[in-house]
Amino acid sequence: MKAFFQVQDVDAVHALAQELPPLPAEEVPLEQALGRVLARPLTAPADLPGFTRATMDGYAVRARDTFGAGETAPGFLDIVGEVRMGRAPDFSLGPGQCARIGTGGMLPAGADAVVMVEHTRLLDETTVEVAASVAPGGNTLGPTDDAAQGQELLPLGQRLRPQDVGLLAALGQEKIMVSRRPKVGIISTGDEVVPVGSSPTPGQVRDVNTHSLAAVVARAGGEPLPLGLVPDNAGALREATARSLDGCDLTLLSGGSSVGVRDFTSEVFLSFPGAELLVHGVAVSPGKPFLWVRTPSGHLLGLPGQVASCLVAFYLLVEPILERLQGRPALPFARFARVPAVLVRNIPSAPGREEYLRVALRQENGHWLASPLFGKSGLLTTLIQGQGLVRVPKDCEGLDASEEVEVLLFPN
Structure with a gap:
C-alpha cells in the first residue's frame, strides 16, 4: 500500500492504468x-466490393478499343446494351462494342474500363463517338x-x-x-455546493463539477451516473460511495481529496473490504491531490474540487483509466489535437512537478501564438477563453517567451 500523500510521477500513474484489464x-x-x-x-x-464496378457515368468499354482516340481523331463504338443498376449484366462485350453504364454499375464480361460520358457523343441509338482514350481499369473499382x-x-x-x-x-x-462502456459514478462533495436550480446564498456555489464530469465521461466513452451532492460528512460520503460501488466500475469524487483537517475521503475509501491505496498525490499542477483507491468492486478516484483543476486532472489522470478499461492504451488527452505555437510571454514554474497551463491562441503571419491564462483554478472562464493547454516539464523552472511549445487543443 502506498503511504498517504506519497507524491508520484504522472508516468507512474499511467503505468498503473496500463496494467488494468479491459472490461468484458x-x-x-x-x-x-x-x-x-x-x-x-x-x-x-x-x-x-466483390465485382468490378464503374466510378463514373459513361460507357463500359474494352480499353484497347479506345487507344489513340482524341478530339481530332475520335473512335466509334457500337452500343450493344445497358447495365441495369443492382443487376449482373447478361451480355458481354466483343471488339468495337460498348455498353451504357451508371456509377456503381457492374462491368459486363469483356469490359475493363469506363469512358466518362463527358468524353463521348451519341451519334444514333447504336453508335457512340469516343473523344478520349482510357487505360485498363480506368474509372472503375476492382473486386478487392x-x-x-x-x-x-x-x-x-x-x-x-x-x-x-x-x-x-x-x-x-x-x-x-x-x-463494455465503463459505468462511472459521480459524486460532488461540499457543504457549500448547491444544486444547479438553486439560488446560492452568500458562501454557496452551484454544482458545476457533476455536470462537467458527466459530460467528459460520456465523451470519453463511459456511462456517467450522477449520484447527487454529498455534504462534508463521512457517513453520507460512505453511503454514496457504497451505492456507486454497487453498480459502477469507477467512482469520481470531486472535492475532499486535499490534505486538511476535514479530509476524510481516503479513510472512507479505504474502509471498504479489500481496498488498496494506489495513489495519493501526483507531482503535477493542477491535480496534485489526486486519489486512487482500488477495491474488488471498482476503482475510487478523488479529484480536486476547483472546476478547472478538476477537468484538467480528469484529462490527465482519469481518461487514461477509462481508455484502458475500453481496451485502448492508457494515454492522457486521448481526444486532444496538438498544434505547435510560440509563447508570447514567460511561464514561470516550480521544478519538481509537471504543470499544465491554459492558453489562448491567435494566428499571426501564418503562425500560432499562445498567450498564457494565469487565472486561478476556480475560474471556469479560463477554460472557455482558452483553446488548449501547454505542458511545462517537471524538471525546469518555466518556459520563455518566443519558445516553441506544443498546445493540447481542447476537444470540440
Missing part, C-alpha cells in the same frame, strides 16, 4: 457502434480495391468513427463485438 466484451447493433471500441480486430469476410477477404481492416482497440461504421455496413456486419 459485449455485442451491440450496428446503429449503436459509433464511438465504441472494438473488442476484436475486424477482418473482411469477403472481397469488397476496398478490401480482400481475410484482410485486417480495423485493429483491436479501434474507436469506431463514422467512416468505420460505414465500412462495417458495407461488410454486412449487423452486430459488433465491442468493449
Whole structure:
C-alpha cells in the first residue's frame, strides 16, 4: 500500500492504468457502434466490393478499343446494351462494342474500363463517338480495391468513427463485438455546493463539477451516473460511495481529496473490504491531490474540487483509466489535437512537478501564438477563453517567451 500523500510521477500513474484489464466484451447493433471500441480486430469476410464496378457515368468499354482516340481523331463504338443498376449484366462485350453504364454499375464480361460520358457523343441509338482514350481499369473499382477477404481492416482497440461504421455496413456486419462502456459514478462533495436550480446564498456555489464530469465521461466513452451532492460528512460520503460501488466500475469524487483537517475521503475509501491505496498525490499542477483507491468492486478516484483543476486532472489522470478499461492504451488527452505555437510571454514554474497551463491562441503571419491564462483554478472562464493547454516539464523552472511549445487543443 502506498503511504498517504506519497507524491508520484504522472508516468507512474499511467503505468498503473496500463496494467488494468479491459472490461468484458459485449455485442451491440450496428446503429449503436459509433464511438465504441472494438473488442476484436475486424477482418473482411469477403472481397469488397466483390465485382468490378464503374466510378463514373459513361460507357463500359474494352480499353484497347479506345487507344489513340482524341478530339481530332475520335473512335466509334457500337452500343450493344445497358447495365441495369443492382443487376449482373447478361451480355458481354466483343471488339468495337460498348455498353451504357451508371456509377456503381457492374462491368459486363469483356469490359475493363469506363469512358466518362463527358468524353463521348451519341451519334444514333447504336453508335457512340469516343473523344478520349482510357487505360485498363480506368474509372472503375476492382473486386478487392476496398478490401480482400481475410484482410485486417480495423485493429483491436479501434474507436469506431463514422467512416468505420460505414465500412462495417458495407461488410454486412449487423452486430459488433465491442468493449463494455465503463459505468462511472459521480459524486460532488461540499457543504457549500448547491444544486444547479438553486439560488446560492452568500458562501454557496452551484454544482458545476457533476455536470462537467458527466459530460467528459460520456465523451470519453463511459456511462456517467450522477449520484447527487454529498455534504462534508463521512457517513453520507460512505453511503454514496457504497451505492456507486454497487453498480459502477469507477467512482469520481470531486472535492475532499486535499490534505486538511476535514479530509476524510481516503479513510472512507479505504474502509471498504479489500481496498488498496494506489495513489495519493501526483507531482503535477493542477491535480496534485489526486486519489486512487482500488477495491474488488471498482476503482475510487478523488479529484480536486476547483472546476478547472478538476477537468484538467480528469484529462490527465482519469481518461487514461477509462481508455484502458475500453481496451485502448492508457494515454492522457486521448481526444486532444496538438498544434505547435510560440509563447508570447514567460511561464514561470516550480521544478519538481509537471504543470499544465491554459492558453489562448491567435494566428499571426501564418503562425500560432499562445498567450498564457494565469487565472486561478476556480475560474471556469479560463477554460472557455482558452483553446488548449501547454505542458511545462517537471524538471525546469518555466518556459520563455518566443519558445516553441506544443498546445493540447481542447476537444470540440
